[in-house]
Amino acid sequence: MEEGLLGENRPLAGFLDADGIRDSVVALRDAFAAGPDVQVLHTFAAKAASLIPVLRLLAESGMGCEVASPGELRLAVEAGFPPARIVLDSPAKTRDELRLALALGVAVNADSLGELRRIEGLHSPGSASVLGLRVNPQVGGGSIGAMSTATATSKFGVALRDPGAREQVVQAFADRPWLTRLHAHVGSQGCSLELIASGIAETYRLAEEINGRLGTRRVTGIDIGGGLPVNFADDEARPAFTEYVAALRTAAPGLFDGRYDLVTEFGRSLLAKNGFIGARVEYTKDAGGRRIALTHAGAQIATRTVFMPDAWPLRVGAFDGTGRPRSGPPMVQDIAGPCCFAGDIVAHARELPELREGDFVTLYDTGAYYFSTPWAYNSLPRPAVYGFAGGPGAIRFAPVRDAQSLDSVAEESGLAHADALTVLRARTGDRTDGTAPDSGPRGNPPRT
Incomplete structure (x- = not known):
């Protein structure tokens, strides 16, 4: 938060522990x-x-x-x-x-x-x-x-x-x-x-x-x-x-x-424990007696967890708008994502300190498969990823992947071929305004 890697204008990012990855490699080799x-x-x-x-x-x-x-x-x-x-x-x-x-x-x-x-x-x-x-x-x-x-x-x-x-x-x-x-x-x-x-x-x-x-x-x-x-x-x-x-x-x-x-x-065993996701709570609401925190982390980066929550449960941490641990009595809350379908829930009925607009949640153990391989549902942009190393008071960050721009989203969605279908005709002489094709004077070939 202090480095500006997470905030209101940067509501989602993934983080990887470079030292932790090195340690995991050493543990594998030694074994x-x-x-x-x-x-x-x-x-x-x-x-x-x-x-x-x-x-x-x-x-x-x-x-x-x-x-x-x-x-x-x-x-x-x-x-x-x-x-x-x-x-x-x-x-x-x-x-x-x-x-x-x-x-x-x-x-x-x-x-x-x-x-x-x-x-x-x-x-x-x-x-x-x-x-x-x-x-x-x-x-x-x-x-x-x-x-x-x-x-x-x-x-x-x-x-x-x-x-x-x-x-x-x-x-x-x-x-x-x-x-x-x-x-x-x-x-x-x-x-x-x-x-x-x-x-x-x-x-x-x-x-x-x-x-x-x-x-x-x-x-x-x-x-x-x-x-x-x-x-x-x-x-x-x-x-x-x-x-x-x-x-x-x-x-x-x-x-x-x-x-x-x-x-x-x-793969997973080397990276999972060495990464986490940070996501901003954009809104909170109540429905049917349940508190729901709407965040920017959903099925687009936690696909397996959303669709198979019992097989891929994730631990969730609650933090305030400055990045410090949120305190207070536990409240049963759903942690929901930004995707436009009802099942986009990354954590169901979790007991956490009450989350508020502007707070942040962390999804732990997500160093493998989560933010590195996002799903482009709703044309949501890929989040930034940062690596970090060092101890308390001396943490250093480095960009691993920049956040995807909306220009990039448009380019990947065929912007360069925007007119490709509007100029396409199924049959010679077909019109795009719903009227019958004009065949021209009798005996003449139809206009194209």
Whole structure:
């Protein structure tokens, strides 16, 4: 508030703790430090915070980057990740995407046997890309179906328990000496450590089977994905990366004996606790005996929370117009957003000190997926994002992304083609004033 980053004319912004992000990377590295013989490439899932300054911070912290689209690949390159530390995942890669990845030397995990055949037609022996195949161990789902990627009918990977699928995977590796990596990702929020570890253990057993049947170390690496869930209930970062590694060691101890290079793809667990949203209370009102605080933070930046509030609850803080904690007896209040539909509520029936016009609320644990990937509903502009570092009395801020201007909103909404439809005709001679087309004198062609 004192820096002017939030105020009446700047009613919404996201904030990221740069020191906290660095600390999270260190915690991840330390947890997987299993010995000098185990090579681990830790990649950050770009979709969790698709902001170039964030990606560059992670690159300079020694991370790699997992990308799932041409746009994310471009962001990773611009952020400075070396191609050898980038992994491309996606269930719908085009030939052009694959050509670019192979030309750059980016690692590629094929999502299906069909994609594997497509890569075979594009791959050349000179490519530096490490090539893998994603499998679905089909170990089941967690409490959030949309976040569970190892169910019987998941759209991701080759379903290992389907009839004949496992044999097809073994044969795929037998036929392609350049195929050297297996990839699996069981899920994330709502999935237990034991469930995730069981899926990775199944993938490890498949690697052992392939190498045993081929009589050579064809599979040299296993990409175990990410998926560590996040605690949204309080400030504690749990489960810890060390707990996840312990679960992996129990389920598949051979994973850490140095025979396989490992790749991880964590996203939310690295960033969520290191960010928050600040939003101004524009109005308050009462309806049906319930106090409602109308703020500028809604479904446009808290999409999952608004549409799945039980799965993605957020903690809310109440502050006055100067940025100091709001005090007073608790009052049951709904924290609503600016979007024009009734369900745009980010927190239902929360007990908070009474909020007033001009106050601010904070939405905690929103460093991943929230303000970095906004939804353009109601043509609401993207909020500014700032990074910060330092201790009390010495906090320094830096812009990560500028607030979107209304000029930019108009440009993205087709301003350059404003007349495109008014001059378009469905048939020769059609008019736009509702009258019949003028066909001209009998025998002559209609005017255009």
